[in-house]
Every structure is written in C-alpha cells, then in structure tokens.
Amino acid sequence: MVVISDMLVQLGQMTLVLLLAPLLTGVVRKIKARLLRRKGPSVFQPYRDLLRLLRKEVVLAENASWLFRVTPYVTFAAIWVAAALVPTFATGLQFSWSADLIAIVALLGSARFFLALAGMDVGTSFGGIGSSREVMIAALAEPAMMLMVFCVALIAGSTQLSTVATFMASSQVGLRVSLGMAMIALIMVALAENARIPVDNPATHLELTMVHEAMILEYSGRHLAMIEFGAFLKLLLYISLIICVFFPWQITIVGAAPLSYVVSVGAYLFKLALAGFLLALFETATAKMRVFRVPEFLGAALMLGLLGTLLRFVSESF
Amino acid sequence: MPALIDLMQAGRRVERHYPWPRAIVDGEVWRSAASACANGGMSLLGLWGEPSRVHMAILDDRTSDIGVISLDCPDRRYPSVAAYHRPALRLERTIHDLFGLEAVGTPDSRRWLDHGRWQTRFPLGERLNASPDASPYPFLPAEGDGLHQVAVGPVHAGIIEPGHFRFTASGETVVRLEERLGYTHKGVEALMAASTIEQAARLAGRVCGDSTVAYALAFSQAVEAALQITAPRRALWLRALMAELERLANHLGDIGAICNDASFALMHAHCGVLRERVLRAAEAAFGHRLMRDVVVPGGLARDIASDGPATIRAALGEIRRHFPALVDLYDNTASLQDRTVGSGSLNPALARQFAAGGYVGRASGRNHDARRAPGYHPYDVLRFDIPVLNEGDVNARVWIRIREVEQSLSLVDQIIAGLEAGPISVPLQNGSAPSEGMAIVEGFRGDILAWLRLSGDRIERCHLRDPSWFQWPLLEAAIEGNIVADFPLCNKSFNCSYSGQDL
Numbered sequence: 140m141v142v143i144s145d146m147l148v149q150l151g152q153m154t155l156v157l158l159l160a161p162l163l164t165g166v167v168r169k170i171k172a173r174l175l176r177r178k179g180p181s182v183f184q185p186y187r188d189l190l191r192l193l194r195k196e197v198v199l200a201e202n203a204s205w206l207f208r209v210t211p212y213v214t215f216a217a218i219w220v221a222a223a224l225v226p227t228f229a230t231g232l233q234f235s236w237s238a239d240l241i242a243i244v245a246l247l248g249s250a251r252f253f254l255a256l257a258g259m260d261v262g263t264s265f266g267g268i269g270s271s272r273e274v275m276i277a278a279l280a281e282p283a284m285m286l287m288v289f290c291v292a293l294i295a296g297s298t299q300l301s302t303v304a305t306f307m308a309s310s311q312v313g314l315r316v317s318l319g320m321a322m323i324a325l326i327m328v329a330l331a332e333n334a335r336i337p338v339d340n341p342a343t344h345l346e347l348t349m350v351h352e353a354m355i356l357e358y359s360g361r362h363l364a365m366i367e368f369g370a371f372l373k374l375l376l377y378i379s380l381i382i383c384v385f386f387p388w389q390i391t392i393v394g395a396a397p398l399s400y401v402v403s404v405g406a407y408l409f410k411l412a413l414a415g416f417l418l419a420l421f422e423t424a425t426a427k428m429r430v431f432r433v434p435e436f437l438g439a440a441l442m443l444g445l446l447g448t449l450l451r452f453v454s455e456s457f
Numbered sequence: 458m459p460a461l462i463d464l465m466q467a468g469r470r471v472e473r474h475y476p477w478p479r480a481i482v483d484g485e486v487w488r489s490a491a492s493a494c495a496n497g498g499m500s501l502l503g504l505w506g507e508p509s510r511v512h513m514a515i516l517d518d519r520t521s522d523i524g525v526i527s528l529d530c531p532d533r534r535y536p537s538v539a540a541y542h543r544p545a546l547r548l549e550r551t552i553h554d555l556f557g558l559e560a561v562g563t564p565d566s567r568r569w570l571d572h573g574r575w576q577t578r579f580p581l582g583e584r585l586n587a588s589p590d591a592s593p594y595p596f597l598p599a600e601g602d603g604l605h606q607v608a609v610g611p612v613h614a615g616i617i618e619p620g621h622f623r624f625t626a627s628g629e630t631v632v633r634l635e636e637r638l639g640y641t642h643k644g645v646e647a648l649m650a651a652s653t654i655e656q657a658a659r660l661a662g663r664v665c666g667d668s669t670v671a672y673a674l675a676f677s678q679a680v681e682a683a684l685q686i687t688a689p690r691r692a693l694w695l696r697a698l699m700a701e702l703e704r705l706a707n708h709l710g711d712i713g714a715i716c717n718d719a720s721f722a723l724m725h726a727h728c729g730v731l732r733e734r735v736l737r738a739a740e741a742a743f744g745h746r747l748m749r750d751v752v753v754p755g756g757l758a759r760d761i762a763s764d765g766p767a768t769i770r771a772a773l774g775e776i777r778r779h780f781p782a783l784v785d786l787y788d789n790t791a792s793l794q795d796r797t798v799g800s801g802s803l804n805p806a807l808a809r810q811f812a813a814g815g816y817v818g819r820a821s822g823r824n825h826d827a828r829r830a831p832g833y834h835p836y837d838v839l840r841f842d843i844p845v846l847n848e849g850d851v852n853a854r855v856w857i858r859i860r861e862v863e864q865s866l867s868l869v870d871q872i873i874a875g876l877e878a879g880p881i882s883v884p885l886q887n888g889s890a891p892s893e894g895m896a897i898v899e900g901f902r903g904d905i906l907a908w909l910r911l912s913g914d915r916i917e918r919c920h921l922r923d924p925s926w927f928q929w930p931l932l933e934a935a936i937e938g939n940i941v942a943d944f945p946l947c948n949k950s951f952n953c954s955y956s957g958q959d960l
C-alpha cells in the first residue's frame with residue numbers, strides 16, 4: 140500500500156514539475172517585463188515556444204558528431220530525474236530511497252558535462268567560449284553546493300531529501316545560523332547554475348557576453364526545445380530544492396490524509412510564485428557582473444557553506 | 458613647427474572656396490603637413506579624394522584656424538599621410554578603393570570599403586571592370602602561445618548594423634581587436650556627383666539615420682557657404698533647436714543602451730520612455746520623429762508647428778522631472794558602476810592624436826566642440842558648457858552624455874525663448890562660376906565635416922566625413938587588455954556609426 144502511494148506521489152510529482160516548469164519561467168519573464176513598464180508576453184509563451192521549436196526542423200552543422208545529437212536528450216533526462224528526487228508537495232517519494240541530494244548534484248553535473256562537450260563539438264568560437272566559462276562557473280559552484288549539502292545533512296542527519304524535509308518541517312529546528320548561511324549559499328549557487336543575472340543574462344543577444352546561451356548557440360529545432368525545457372526544469376528544481384530544505388511548511392508527510400495533498404500543492408504553488416517574484420525583482424535591481432567577478436561571488440557562497448558546516452561542528456546549537 | 462598659415466602660404470590659394478581657405482601645395486608641403494599633424498599642434502579633420510587630386514582638412518590647435526590643402530596627383534600617386542599620421546590610414550585606403558589613387562609609403566595597402574564584391578574597381582576614378590574576388594581578407598597577425606581568434610559578425614544576433622570584429626584573445630583577455638567595416642557602403646558620394654542640390658540634400662540626410670539633422674545641417678551650411686548666402690535668423694535658430702532635440706534623443710537612448718549591455722534593463726526601459734517623449738515632441742513640432750528632410754540648403758523646408766514650442770517644453774519638463782532620478786540610479790547601483798568604471802579606458806594622448814570628437818574625445822580630455830570652435834550661429838549667443846573628463850573609461854563617456862543632456866535641455870529653453878518671427882528660407886542663387894563650400898557641424902557623435910564643389914545648380918563633388926572615422930580605431934585601442942565579455946559594453950559606450958563611415 141505504501142509502495143503504491145509512494146509510486147503515485149512520485150508519478151504525480153514528475154508530471155507536475157514537467158507541466159509547471161515552463162509556466163514558472165513564463166511568470167518570471169512576465170514579472171520582469173512588468174517591472175520594466177513593458178507588457179511582456181503571456182505567461183504561457185514558453186509552452187508555445189517549446190511547441191514551435193518541436194515542429195521546426197533541426198539544422199545540424201556538417202561536422203556535428205553523435206554527441207551533439209544525443210546531448211539534448213541526455214541533459215533533459217538527467218535534469219528530469221534530478222527534479223524527480225526533490226520533494227515538492229509531499230515527502231515519501233519512491234525514488235528518494237535510491238538517490239539523495241548528492242545524487243542530484245551528480246546528475247546536474249553530468250548534464251552540464253555533456254552540454255559543455257556539445258558546445259565544443261562543432262568547433263565554433265562561441266561554443267568554446269561558452270563551454271569554458273560554464274565549466275569555470277561549475278568548478279566553483281559545485282564545491283559550494285556540496286558544502287551546503289554537508290551543512291544540511293549534519294543538521295538533519297541525512298542527505299535524503301524526504302528525510303531532510305520531514306525533519307525541517309518538524310518543530311525540532313528553530314532558527315539556526317548555520318542554516319541561514321547554507322540557504323544564502325544555495326541561493327547564490329542557484330543563480331549561477333541557472334544562468335541568471337548577475338552571473339549570466341538569459342535574455343541577452345550579445346554573443347560575447349553569453350555563458351549558457353553561447354554553448355547552445357548551434358542548436359535548433361527539437362534539440363533546442365529539449366535544452367530549453369531542461370533549463371526551465373532546472374530553474375524549478377533549484378527553487379523547489381530551496382523550498383523543500385528551508386521552507387517545507389505545509390509539505391505533506393508520508394501517510395497523511397488525502398486532503399492534505401491539496402493543501403500542500405496549493406502551498407507549493409504559492410511558494411513558487413513568491414520565489415519567482417523575488418527572482419524577477421532581484422534581476423531587475425542588479426547589473427550583470429564581470430566574468431572574472433563570478434569566482435568572487437561563488438567563493439563567497441563556498442565560504443558561507445564552509446562556515447555553516449564548521450559552526451555546526453563547533454556547537455550543536457548553531 | 459610650422460603653423461597652418463605657413464603651410465597655406467607655401468601653396469597657391471584657390472579662389473571661391475568658403476568659408477576657410479584652400480591652397481594647392483606640392484608634395485613637400487603635403488608631407489610636412491602630415492608630419493605636423495603627427496607631431497601635435499595640428500589635427501587632421503579629413504582626407505578625401507577626387508579623380509586626380511587629394512585634399513586634407515587641417516585644424517590648427519593653437520589658433521583654431523581651419524584650412525584645406527590639396528595636392529594634384531596626375532600620375533595617380535601621392536605621398537602617404539598615414540606613413541606619418543596613423544589616423545589617416547582608413548581614409549587613405551578608402552581613397553584608393555574609390556579613386557584608385559595610390560598612397561606612396563602607406564603602412565597598410567589592404568582594401569577598406571571594397572570587399573572584392575563590386576563589379577567595378579575604383580568607381581569614382583577610372584572605373585575598371587572587375588570580377589568578384591573571393592580571396593580572404595588578411596587580418597593582422599598576433600603571435601604567441603595560447604592565442605585564439607574569435608570572429609564576430611558581420612551579422613549579429615541583435616538588430617544592429619553589420620560590422621566584423623576579429624578578436625585575438627589569450628583566454629578571456631583581448632590581445633588585439635581588428636575591425637572590418639564597409640558592409641553598408643551605399644555609394645553616397647557617387648550618387649551625389651552630378652545630382653541637383655535638392656537631391657543631394659535628401660541624400661545627405663540619409664547617410665546616417667540617427668544623425669539626419671546634423672548631416673542635413675552640415676550639407677546645407679556647406680552649400681550656403683559655397684553660394685555665399687545666409688539662411689534667415691529664424692531658420693538658423695530652428696535648426697539649432699532640431700539639432701539639440703536630436704542630441705537629446707540619442708544621448709538618452711545611449712545612456713539606457715549602455716546600461717542594458719551591462720544587463721541592467723531598468724535604466725534602458727526608463728531612458729527609452731524619455732527618448733520616446735523627445736521623438737514624439739519632434740514629430741508634433743516638425744512632422745517627423747527624426748526631423749528628416751526639414752533642414753534644406755537656404756533654410757528650412759517647413760516651419761515649426763504653431764503649438765510646437767509648447768509641446769517641446771512639455772516634453773522637456775517631463776525629462777527634467779525624471780532624469781535626475783535616473784542619474785541617481787545609475788550612480789548608486791554598485792553592480793552597474795562596477796562594470797562601467799575602469800573598463801575600456803582610452804588614453805587622452807590617443808584621443809588627441811586622432812582628434813576624436815564628441816563624447817569619445819571629451820571623456821578623454823579633448824576639449825573640442827564644433828559648436829564652439831569653429832562655432833556657428835546661434836551657438837555664439839547661447840550659453841552652454843562643454844563637459845570634459847579625463848578618465849576615458851565607459852563611466853566617463855556615460856557622464857559626458859549625462860552632462861550634455863543637461864546642457865541640451867538648457868539650450869532648447871534658450872532657443873525657444875529666443876525664437877523670432879520671420880522668413881524661414883531664402884532662394885538659392887546659382888552662381889555661374891564653380892565654387893566650393895565647407896562646414897563643420899557638431900552631431901551627437903562629434904564633428905561632421907561636409908565639403909562640396911558646386912557647378913551651377915549641380916553638385917560636382919561632395920564629401921561627408923563622419924566623426925566615427927576617428928573613433929572606430931580608438932575602440933580597437935580601448936578594448937586592448939580588457940576581457941572579451943566587456944566588448945559589447947565598450948562598443949556601446951563609443952556607439953560609432955557604421956552607416957556614416959561606410960557611406
């Protein structure tokens with residue numbers, strides 16, 4: 140019975156994130172446009188974009204290898220599986236027992252590895268620039284992410300997100316300095332990983348300043364659709380991760396009444412919308428930083444993660 | 458060091474060249490003029506050709522005298538100016554492409570405007586038939602370990618004009634940037650030859666879309682100088698009004714666009730609104746958003762609408778209310794300042810050597826504004842400051858624009874207050890003998906030079922020199938040592954014209 144309900148929750152959640160991801164990006168874009176006194180496209184525009192791209196033919200460079208063609212599917216699959224591991228509205232996901240927070244980091248890392256390879260595959264200079272910048276950012280973001288994971292795991296006693304969420308939702312945790320540091324570190328990593336301002340600009344047309352966009356400049360048609368969809372999912376994943384670890388209020392714990400699922404889905408949607416609004420606000424109020432400032436930015440995230448972990452070692456009460 | 462007047466006196470003075478003198482000199486004087494430009498003390502204002510003659514316009518920095526020296530070259534060769542004075546290099550390559558005149562001793566004999574795709578070589582000279590030449594353009598080499606090239610353009614991802622940029626980078630650091638322009642060559646000078654003054658005026662207003670008033674003004678002033686007529690006072694004041702509105706709109710647009718290239722879209726959105734206010738006021742007052750084809754030789758094609766001054770005042774009042782808040786926003790956003798301060802620094806010595814006009818020169822300590830020197834009416838009776846900074850970085854170029862917006866706001870007020878009723882144009886009396894005229898006008902980018910020779914009511918030869926000729930090469934210098942990702946920001950802070958310099 141538990142297995143069946145876990146399967147259902149897992150399936151429901153995998154579908155939910157898939158359906159919600161483009162909407163989240165659409166909402167963020169809409170809010171940004173309104174903040175700039177523009178009308179902006181409909182919040183459903185990302186769905187239309189995906190459909191349009193899926194219907195278009197793929198234009199491939201003559202020297203594109205098999206790697207270039209499989210990468211969109213590999214990255215999309217890896218990100219989707221990673222997203223399936225993050226409890227959104229309910230804990231007790233079926234997959235939780237086989238993969239934890241570290242597995243999420245690994246999955247996203249492999250997705251990026253393939254994308255960086257594909258960026259260099261065709262041999263254009265922009266692809267090379269994009270890949271080198273992306274790997275530079277990743278090399279700094281991943282350690283910061285791992286330290287954040289350690290910090291949370293030390294407090295919650297597990298790296299499994301279902302367990303972490305259950306623990307965080309309980310009354311055992313009060314305000315903790317180390318948790319606050321871990322949260323700020325995770326938000327900084329999330330901005331970098333999702334190619335948002337101030338690290339990258341998702342809306343730029345300037346080839347020379349791009350990071351993520353430069354890498355995928357050669358993609359078109361359904362390949363581009365899969366990569367874009369992957370990027371939408373990744374944004375949702377990170378926001379869900381922040382919500383589930385630091386704000387898991389109203390999340391349904393295994394074995395609760397069916398009605399509580401409705402409440403927790405509502406709460407989740409509300410938290411997503413709030414996060415989207417804050418993201419848009421932050422992006423509007425700040426300029427993009429120089430490429431070589433990114434290490435300092437992510438270095439701060441790393442230090443925060445490290446401090447959080449150390450504080451936790453020094454004293455139980457932090 | 459020779460003064461300009463000595464150089465002019467060493468040659469034979471040409472009759473009927475207004476308002477500044479022109480002298481035909483020999484090769485020796487030509488060379489000493491080139492080396493005088495290189496040694497400082499004189500600025501090269503322009504270099505242009507005719508089928509068997511080259512002209513050089515020079516500004517004497519000490520006396521502010523302006524003069525043109527010409528060299529006849531019946532054997533289609535002349536001593537290279539660029540061999541002494543590098544700013545002349547691209548102009549010389551253009552003269553070669555258009556007229557087939559060879560600069561002897563030039564350090565760079567590659568083509569510039571002619572990309573090997575024309576059916577004709579030397580279209581303004583002896584017109585040789587040519588088959589398209591597909592050989593690749595040899596870019597200047599940069600050698601060293603770990604250098605790689607990044608080719609950008611001519612087709613860009615945004616809606617901007619075409620130009621090719623070849624970066625040689627060491628990792629992210631730019632070691633060398635080389636520009637290749639000429640993709641928007643339209644043959645304006647060839648079209649102008651033998652056209653009537655009215656046709657040529659329309660062409661002049663279409664050389665560069667965002668400076669259409671400034672170009673029409675330069676051309677009209679040159680025609681009026683050649684014909685020795687003066688436009689009526691009201692026309693002169695309304696011309697200045699339009700020129701300031703154009704400057705306002707472009708500077709407001711630029712300030713926003715520079716911030717947008719640092720991914721700070723908020724400034725872009727708000728500056729866009731203010732720019733739109735100016736353009737709508739211009740449309741209400743003069744019937745065209747960019748005020749194209751209003752300035753014509755002899756005066757104006759049409760008067761300002763009766764409610765025009767009130768509309769413009771209202772629009773400017775709104776800008777006065779909102780602009781200070783935007784300046785504060787620019788100045789107080791640390792993340793934005795971090796991008797603009799210190800990037801793309803242009804050495805004041807280079808700005809002086811290239812006689813860079815506009816915000817590029819004034820942000821690097823070159824105190825020059827064609828409204829003041831040589832100056833033209835009504836700016837001689839209006840009060841305005843010329844902002845000058847010495848930092849030479851992107852931030853300085855933004856601040857020059859901000860200060861010029863404030864100056865233009867004040868100028869527009871003074872002009873509207875000083876408008877008097879009266880005629881807006883005088884008829885053009887066609888002189889029988891050919892005569893030559895010249896004008897230097899301050900567009901928003903810098904000084905635009907117009908030179909022409911009239912024969913009856915026809916243009917015999919007209920040359921328009923965009924300020925960008927002397928700013929594009931400086932961009933190559935300013936980006937050196939910066940990172941590749943900062944190029945769009947530096948480029949936008951220069952905002953050189955493609956169309957104006959490709960002609």
